[in-house]
Amino acid sequence: MERKIEVLSTIKVEYSPDLYKIVDILNRTLKKEDLMFGLALDKEDQKKAIFTIYRT
Template sequence: MESKIEVLSTVTIQKSPDLYKIVDSLNRTLKERDLMFGLALDKENDEKAVFTIYRT
């Protein structure tokens, strides 16, 4: 059985110390709807983060 993950949206935003709390809350709340949220540091700008929404 193959798992397919589809990127729905990606946006670069200002980095914030509490941003991970929002992503964690979204993942816990919406996993039943086959949605997953990711947060990564921007490789080009240390003050930015990349927020991604996936469908699983």
């Protein structure tokens, strides 16, 4: 049976080179809780990052 990925929340924040470290530790720590975290640069403003929380 295929599981869907559900977006729980998205927020736009100021980009920082260390943001990926937060996303990495959240993914490692909360994987067992069926949560996944994503980070992407905003295509319109490279000074912003989009942080997303998913339920897997």
